[in-house]
Each structure stands twice: as C-alpha cells, then as structure tokens.
Amino acid sequence: MKSRFVDKLIERFDQVGSSEVQNFLNRLAEESDFFKSIFDALQEGVIVATGEGIIHYINDGASRLFGLNCKSVKGEKVSDHIQGLEWDNLVSGKSDAISRDLELFYPENKYLNFYIKPIGANSENADPVFLMLIRDITESRKGEEEKLESEKIGALTMLAAGVAHEIGNPLNSINIHLQLLERKLKKAVPDLYEAELRDLVETSTDEVRRLDHIVDQFLKAIRPSKPQLEPTDINELIKESMRFLEPEIKDRGLNLTLELRSALPALELDPDQIKQAFYNIVKNSIQATSESGKITVKTDLSDNHILVTFNDTGEGISAENLSTVFQPYFTTKKSGTGLGLLIIRRIIREHGGDIKISSEEGFGTSVCISLPRQQRNVRLLPLEQKNKD
Numbered sequence: 593m594k595s596r597f598v599d600k601l602i603e604r605f606d607q608v609g610s611s612e613v614q615n616f617l618n619r620l621a622e623e624s625d626f627f628k629s630i631f632d633a634l635q636e637g638v639i640v641a642t643g644e645g646i647i648h649y650i651n652d653g654a655s656r657l658f659g660l661n662c663k664s665v666k667g668e669k670v671s672d673h674i675q676g677l678e679w680d681n682l683v684s685g686k687s688d689a690i691s692r693d694l695e696l697f698y699p700e701n702k703y704l705n706f707y708i709k710p711i712g713a714n715s716e717n718a719d720p721v722f723l724m725l726i727r728d729i730t731e732s733r734k735g736e737e738e739k740l741e742s743e744k745i746g747a748l749t750m751l752a753a754g755v756a757h758e759i760g761n762p763l764n765s766i767n768i769h770l771q772l773l774e775r776k777l778k779k780a781v782p783d784l785y786e787a788e789l790r791d792l793v794e795t796s797t798d799e800v801r802r803l804d805h806i807v808d809q810f811l812k813a814i815r816p817s818k819p820q821l822e823p824t825d826i827n828e829l830i831k832e833s834m835r836f837l838e839p840e841i842k843d844r845g846l847n848l849t850l851e852l853r854s855a856l857p858a859l860e861l862d863p864d865q866i867k868q869a870f871y872n873i874v875k876n877s878i879q880a881t882s883e884s885g886k887i888t889v890k891t892d893l894s895d896n897h898i899l900v901t902f903n904d905t906g907e908g909i910s911a912e913n914l915s916t917v918f919q920p921y922f923t924t925k926k927s928g929t930g931l932g933l934l935i936i937r938r939i940i941r942e943h944g945g946d947i948k949i950s951s952e953e954g955f956g957t958s959v960c961i962s963l964p965r966q967q968r969n970v971r972l973l974p975l976e977q978k979n980k981d
Contacts, residue, residue: 637704637726645670645679654726657696657704670724682708683722693729697911701948703733741918741934756807763807767800819862819942826859826866826898826963827852830889833870837878845883851890856898859963861943866963869936873902873959876933880906880957897945897962904958909951917949 628651631638637654641647647665655662660673670679682690689709696702707725774793777785834841834848841848877887881904888903909917917933933949940947944964951957 635728637706637724639670639724639726641670641679641722641724643683643720643722645683647673648721654724657702657726657728677706683710693733702728702730705729759807760804763800763804767797767804770797770800819865821860821862823858824861824863824866826856826861826900827854827891829861829863829867830870830891830900833867833874834889837871837874840878841887844878844881846878846881847884847886849886849888851888853891853893856891856893857965859898859965861963865939866943869939869961870900870902872933872936873961877902877904877906877957880904880908882906894962897964900961900963902959902961903956905956908953908955908957909949910953914949914951 632652634651634653637657638649638651639647639654640649647668647670650660650662650665652662654660658674665673671677677694682692689707691705691707694704694706696704705727707727709723709725711721711723770793774797777789777793781789830850830852834850838848874887874889881887885905886903887905888901890899890901890903892899892901918937937947940961940963946962948960948962949957950960
C-alpha cells in the first residue's frame with residue numbers, strides 16, 4: 593500500500609533537495625510513531641488487511657484479543673491466525689461495511705464484535721484495503737445470556753414447583769396408607785407380619801420417604817435458599833465430599849488424587865450447598881471417565897480467591913457442546929436431566945464465585961471454581977440528616 597503523495601515525491605525526486613527529503617522522512621516517521629502510539633493505546637482491536645487477507649497493520653489491542661504477536665503476523669494471512677473468521681467470504685465482492693459477532697475460544701473464551709469496512713485502494717493498481725475494528729462484547733453478551741437464563745430458570749422453577757406438588761400429594765397419601773396397612777396387618781396377622789410382611793412394608797415406607805426427600809432436594813437446588821454462611825475449611829469439605837463418593841470411585845476402577853494446598857484460610861460458605869456442588873461435579877467426572885481413568889482435585893490460592901479445580905481424563909466435551917453446558921435441560925447423557933451444571937453455577941454465584949469449564953473431546957475436562965476470600969458485599973448508608981436551625 594503506497595501513498596499517492598509518496599508516489600509523486602518519487603516522481604519528482606530529482607527536483608527535491610536532499611535536506612527537504614530528509615525533513616519529510618523525519619516528519620513522516622514522527623507522525624507514524626505518533627499515530628501508532630494512539631492506535632496501540634486503544635482497547636479495541638484494529639487490523640488493516642488487503643482483500644486477500646494479507647495483514648498490513650495490527651495494533652496491540654487486536655494482538656491481545658487474539659493472542660498474536662503483532663510483529664510476526666504482518667504480511668501473513670488473517671485466516672492463518674484467526675481460524676473460523678472466513679475472511680475471503682466476508683470481503684468477497686463486498687462494498688459496504690460488515691458487522692458480525694464472533695465467539696473466541698483462545699487465549700480465553702470471549703465474545704467479540706468485528707466491523708469490516710473497505711477504505712479503498714491507495715493507487716489505481718493496488719489491492720483494495722479493508723479496515724477491521726474489533727470490540728470485546730463479552731460483558732454485554734453475558735448480561736444478555738444471564739437475563740435469558742434467569743427467564744428460563746423462572747419458567748423451570750414454576751414447572752418444578754408444579755411437578756413437585758403433583759408428586760408430593762400422592763407420596764403423602766401412599767405414606768399414610770402404608771401406616772394404616774401396617775397397623776391392620778399387625779392386628780389381623782401378627783405372626784405373618786413379623787415373619788414376612790414387616791420388611792416389605794418398611795422397605796416401601798423407606799422408598800416413599802426417599803422419593804419425598806429427592807423432590808425436596810430438587811426444589812432446594814433449582815430454587816436455592818440464601819446461603820447460611822459459616823467459617824469453612826475448604827480442604828476438609830472436599831475430603832468429606834470425596835469420602836461419600838469413594839465407594840463408587842473404587843467400584844468403577846478409577847484413581848482419585850487430592851492435591852490440596854495446606855494452610856488455606858477459612859471461607860464464609862454454606863457447607864451443605866458447596867458440598868452439593870462438589871458432589872455433582874465429581875459425579876459427572878465419574879460418569880464420563882472409563883476404568884483406570886484419573887480424577888484429580890486441586891486447591892490453590894490467589895490474591896483474592898481460593899481456587900478449586902477438578903480434572904478428569906474422561907471423554908471430554910466437544911467445542912460445540914461446551915458453549916451450551918449451562919443451559920437448562922442440555923445433557924449428553926441418556927438418563928441426564930440437564931440441570932446439574934445449572935444448579936452448580938447458581939450455588940457458586942450465590943457465594944460470589946465463578947465457575948469455568950475447559951475441555952477437549954477425547955482428552956478430559958477441567959472445572960475450575962473460584963471462591964472469594966472475603967465477601968465483597970456493600971451496604972447502602974442512610975441519608976445524612978441535616979441540622980435544622
């Protein structure tokens with residue numbers, strides 16, 4: 593891309609003094625550095641490329657967003673470094689501006705909006721030039737997704753409440769009739785009751801109670817109560833959760849490793865809710881990991897958070913499914929409800945934390961939970977009362 597002004601300068605080179613040329617080049621270099629510093633200061637990404645996608649300029653913002661080296665990619669194709677963008681299809685025969693959204697998976701999961709506008713060629717025989725502006729819209733996109741999720745959860749909660757009510761009433765009726773049946777059998781056939789019928793009645797009663805408990809827990813999970821916070825040792829909570837799952841882990845021939853950082857500070861948590869989240873995560877890992885596979889649970893510390901990471905060597909999650917794992921009813925299991933990860937995320941967010949999932953199909957999954965070391969709640973102060981004379 594050559595400037596017409598530079599072309600004319602070259603044509604008249606023999607008519608211009610060397611000092612004038614030197615002054616012009618110095619001024620051009622200063623202006624170039626000045627504009628480069630401005631573009632590099634932008635948070636937005638800027639890429640200038642030809643119609644064939646050859647990169648002529650990329651600022652620091654675009655380099656950060658896509659994890660590129662701004663020096664090494666100049667002169668190379670956009671499509672070689674931003675796969676999935678389909679540059680040729682986007683700019684082919686286009687004379688108007690193009691605006692599209694893009695989901696980025698590396699170096700981190702983000703949502704970007706890019707705006708491509710042809711800015712013309714700088715000479716009659718030069719290739720057309722395209723300016724690409726990239727904005728990070730992750731926060732606004734997440735806000736939209738959270739709003740949509742909230743609406744889905746609201747509908748799901750109403751459905752769950754209705755189903756629980758419809759199931760709960762028959763269960764209560766069955767329980768009452770089992771009690772009446774037990775009393776009558778004790779009077780009518782006491783010997784037969786003690787010999788054979790007691791176990792049958794008690795088993796039926798226990799199963800009814802278990803179903804009632806499941807319904808109750810389901811409602812608490814999908815419509816969680818406010819966390820009852822208390823100082824909690826996160827390592828001990830993990831050990832307790834793993835002890836409960838240990839028989840199933842051994843039965844499936846899996847290897848469980850705990851890499852727990854010592855001397856972690858106590859966190860203000862609801863132990864029962866967090867234990868339920870840990871239980872559900874490891875349960876998913878157990879179901880996704882074949883015999884002799886490995887599950888590793890790690891804890892670590894950052895300046896503001898305690899990190900709990902669950903790694904498995906299971907079947908992993910495809911890139912297509914990874915973006916929808918938190919949606920209600922989404923599941924890849926034949927008997928799954930599609931509510932497990934949704935419930936986990938709600939519990940973690942209720943504690944001011946966050947959950948991130950990374951996975952590669954065929955190579956396992958990693959679930960990282962970050963929990964704040966200090967609760968960062970705020971309190972609205974009352975209005976100051978002004979003294980009246």
